[in-house]
Amino acid sequence: MTGKSILVVDDGITIRLFYRDVLEAAGFTVAEAANGVEGLERALLDRFDLMIVDVNMPKMNGYELVRQVRDDPALRSIPIVTISTEEKEEDALRAYRAGANLYVVKPVRPDELAATARLLTGGAA
Secondary structure: OOOOEEEEEOOOHHHHHHHHHHHHHOOOEEEEEOOHHHHHHHHHHOOOOEEEEEOOOOOOOHHHHHHHHHHOOOOOOOOEEEEEOOOOHHHHHHHHHHOOOEEEEOOOOHHHHHHHHHHHOOOOO
16 A cells, blocks of 8 residues: 555546546555535545546536645645546646646556556655
């Protein structure tokens, strides 16, 4: 176990369960949120070493969630990976401008997800 905690924010339950399975198998503790508002609330209540955020979600999209996390002094240092089906360069730039550390296009390979999580939480890839 890495002892590291990851918050997965995605409106798709199947995606959340897939990420949970991959990340827990890699030794992480995983919490979930179904939209940006819920994700922000979870981030404010618990301490996370990484956030994995879908871009297209109801209530608050991933870009806005990333911006709000970066604007909060208590949260701004959490690494954030944004994940989307959007493949255009402008989508990635929008994520980086909001404050994302990495932009990944779906589908995400399990080994890449685990390696990215280890890298951004300070573990060995």
